Amino acid sequence: MEEVDVEPTTTPIPGVDSKQKHLGFVWGPGDILVYETIYKASGVSSGGCPFVHEVRKDEDIYSPILRKLFNESHHIFVGLQGVKEDLPSKNKKPQFVSISKNYRSVIRACMEELQQNAVSTQDATLATQYGNQVSILLAVELIWNLCEVLFIDAAPAGSLLLHLLDWVRLHKADVDEKARDVLQSESPTEHQAYWDVVISYVLQGRMDEARQVLMKQAALQPAARAMFKLLDNLLIKMPIFNPSGSQTLTEFDVKWRHWHEEVDRCLQDQSFASNPHLEVICKILVGDEDVLLDHKELLSTWYHFLVTRLLFSQPTVKPTELHYYAQSSMHMFLDTRSVPEPLDSIVLAAFEFDIHQVIKDCSIALNNWWFVAHLTDLLHHCKLLQSHNLHFGSNLREFLLLEYASGLFTHHSLWQLAVDYFDHCPEFGRVYLELQIERVPLDTERKALKVLRICEQRQMTEQVRSICKIMAKGALRNNRLGSALSWSIRAKDAAFATLISERFLQDYCANGAFSDLDLIDNLGPAMLLSDRLTFLGKYREFHRLYGEKCFLDAAKLLLSLMTAKIAPQSFWMTLLTDALPLLEQKEVIFSADQTHELMFCLEELTSEKSLPKPDATMQDEDIETTKIEILRLALARNLAMAIVKEGTVEV
Template sequence: MASLPLIQPSLKAPADGARATKRSIFSNPTEDIYSDMDLDLDKDGNEGDSVSWVHLDPSPIGKDTTVEKWSQSNRTLQSTFRPSTNELAVYVAGKKAAEQFPVKQTASSKDNIVFLCQETIPEFRLPFIKRMYGVFLDTLSKDPYATPELYQRSFDRYYEGIERYLLRLDALATTTEDTEKVQAITQEAELMDKLRSIWQLAEYMFLTADDKQPIAFLYGEWLTRHDGGMDPEVGEKLLAATGKLSQPDFWPYVYQCLLRGMKNSVVFMVEQALNEEEDENTADALDAFLGVLRGIPSSEMLLPDGKTRGRHGHWMEQCQKFAKSPLLLYLGSEADTAMSILTGDVETILESTTSWEEAFSALLLYTDPECSRHDLMPLLSSCVEKYLKGKDVSLLDKIKVGILELDAIKTIRYCGNFHPLLVAHLADVFQQYGYLDISDMQLQDTIALGWDSNIRDFFITSYAHSLMADPSLWEEIAGYLLNCGHTGRAMLSEWICHVPMESSTKAHKVLKFCKDNNLTDSLRSINRVMAVEEEKRGQYALAIQHFIASKDGDRVAKVADNMMLKYLAGKLDIDEALSTLPASTSPNEHVEFLRSYASFQRDYKNGKFTEAAGTLVAILATEKAPKKYWAILLMDALPLLEHKDKVVFDSHDTYELMQCLEEIIGSQFKDEYLQLLPPSPAASSAGSVVDEREKQLDVLRLALVRNLARSLVHPPREADDDEEMMSL
């Protein structure tokens, strides 16, 4: 289709008499154009015929007993959902505990089977699902009204995608040897064939703006492409035969060609019959008949400015004239039927056709080839009444009729029962074109029902749910949900947290997706879980990184604590552990403390006493270090305070250290602050342990006082070189 839809029901259709927008999407069933007939296409309900049944194999109940007896023996069936995939674990459950029976109940092996049930997605469909998702995103990014040509190019990829998938299925069926798989491929091809036919009919009816191309010709094209009613062999046999006119298949073939608007085929066949005709009168009659046939309306004969109608009228007169002509008698009585079809005799057409689709095509072509899409009802009613009345109407027929009624809501409703992929994408396109706009009246309905999302979002989220069966499609599922408004986003936010992170690559992909799409809660939750996992594996830097990303300061503190304790026990190298922490990680006081403390230890080991002392004082003075580590840090200062050759701490630093010491000793939380000091073996009760630990600090106190005196008498010089001191 080169151009764009002209039909936008929300604006134009009411004026044109279209019914879809005048009714609420919540009227159920949607008002039927055939309400005055006995025919009710909605009978059997909308979803009643789409309940799927699974009988567990092997049956937990078995053949030898009834459900009632089985249930009376303390058994019932129970199920639970698998969170990420909607898979269902089904099992036989004991209703009451064994202890509630005086005699021990026996359980057999068939009582212990856990069955996993799910809607499965065939593996060969996955590339198609991914391609359709790509088209979905592509169309979403374009506006059918602002950039019609761009949109159309994207939109056309839907049909191309279905076609390509059908070709792939065809190729797959020929190269596959496994009969079961071939059967599955064949079923899939049948399903896709129907889907393609629905998609194109919907496109022709709702989405083509080519007003100059009457629906009669587009419908004829659709019928030829999607309904294989004609057997090509019949035509080939006739062509090979001599005396074509007398062949029993000749006229039935002609009728079928006429009914399906296959002008070229019928003209060719009659030309061949004429070429071999020896009887002059019959040849004249065939020649005249050919003249009529060449005037059958077709898309190539369209004229501008409404002249087509005039030409059609003229052709009809020609047909009627020939129908009354004595020449017709030379072609036999069957020719009368052909002429009745050509002159648009409804009764003859309905009697000659084999399906309502064919009848509709013929009626359109011969009674009103320029019929507007909005005026199809009378013709459609005749066909539906003749072929579907009182019959068990298939879902496919219901959909096709809904489309021809130009009833977007009905189309979507029935497509919803056909396949989630079809309805999701069709609803999306319909929404973009404005077919599913909710009028004020309908909006009131939605409020009354508490409905939070529109019809398009409903079907797209349903489709996304159907894809959950295959975890490899997580990106597509997430993408569909993301584009489904508030509800879809809320579902995504919850569901994505349940996606298993089998590898770090996947985990990072999921995290990136959440970050890029501002799924803050999910991002936080996933980071927190990943942090716990990393901590369990001893990957402290990664754990810290994820806890920081999840904005969980308490857990960062706990990991830092754990690292510090491990370091103090000589089981961890903090420098090494933190080396993998990316520089881009947000600053965190606990991490800063660990880094500073590691730096202090490093400087001390390398003999850089002045730097070490400076770091230690800074850690304490800025209160980077939690107070429970102060006693340890102060004890770490002891060798520097007692340095024989150099005054490392000046008086100001010494005062600082003394103040810190007094702060923990004088605190009501002294027990806690001294807890990390090694206990004395002599301590026997909690009280004496604290006293004993405090006593250890006496040495520190003495060293501080001594250092203060030394620093006042011999203040440390800036030029002092630690390494020089070491060598002394």
């Protein structure tokens, strides 16, 4: 067994004192059920508790705003699975980057909505909850963005730093807000945050914006104009790598070194000695680590420090060198005493290109599988995950997708989304879906049809049968024979169709009329599903023919029902009784041969019935005997008439 990575957290169950009571539990796909057991320690006996507690691991799935995240990302996920395998990887990369950006924009949209709700709500606990969700999503987006830069886009030296700068700017956007405050104040240069804004811009490499703000100060100090001009020049001249230009990385490097030396010279010359602010800026430009570390407040995170440090000392840093700078930056920035937060470790792992560590740490830190499942899937499509086999389940991607989808399936409404995730888990997805889909509560036929469609599209015959059976049984319970029959026909469930046909026949015997004619008259080929259903359909056809006075056809059909053994023998007496009016017609309907056959049927029936049934009353017996007598008489008379008629015709 592996060691646990983190100590498990304790969830107290309200109203249960776990020191005194013993708890039992059952695993569910997403939740667990917890109950008190009647465990009697010596001497202590107390009544059982009637409550079963449902413990949810994942509350986020119930957040209406996060539901949008699940729905929108489902759409992106399905699109990603459709990316053609055979495309050359060169063409695929921009596609994957754009998919990654789509995922992130969905996260951002959710974050904004949560933020708005957090501000507008009156409920303090709700506001905190929204706030927490925002900070989780912020972290998630930060990690995703970094993974996009490092793994998916895999920018080479030169572009790498540009992407990292964008990443830092996006996640440290409070500078702009502060700048707005400063610039809109009555005298910006007097504003206490003025220099913070200038320096923050410089730290993020936003030189044009820094210069604009600096200009305000320069205008007020004509005496120091030359000095401001000098710094302005340094800022303008700072070379920025242009990946789409013709310049090679080496050329850029040479140019950058020249600029760096020039900045260094200005520092040596004490050009800015008279203005400590400008001197600090100059020291930042030259990449002075001590000065950078003096601005921890403005940098706020070690990875901002890392990117700024690279910007002013190693702008052509290669991906392979990143880990070295990352580690040292983290150590320089964080107090030796403080333990790195989970986010710090995850970001560091990313800089070390340890994808599995990133995924693992995220899985531990976040309570929802959404993020790891989607990120892992994307990385898998980028062919960045070596076949990292787990000692359980399939591979990492499939494991995470299955966990995420199972969570969705526990939700009363989001279960539909899970189906597509299961579809794209080649090894166990099908089994998971089979087990889960049967457990979807079916309140209406429309919902049942949707579930059936899912099963039928995937040739899940067993589940189709089971769902139809559930529906058929429900209909039968409510005495809706027609619906019940339709469902069993759809499931091709012969046994159940037989059962329902029996019910129809019983009803007919009891009431003397068929119910649900619209259905029985329209059975068509479905009639062949079960013998009893065939009989039902044919028997009804007999009645129709009789009603339409097609006596000859009716008689033929009636006889064939018995001779071809379509009718169950228990029903023969009814059929023979139905023959009575035909026998009593003025016209001869049954021929001599047919009459013989009818007589034979009657004899077969009576010989088997010779043993009196123990439970039959005397009265019943009498009626039965009378019926047989009447039948025999009618048959004999018909036979006589038929012989006469047939003889006459032949002569």
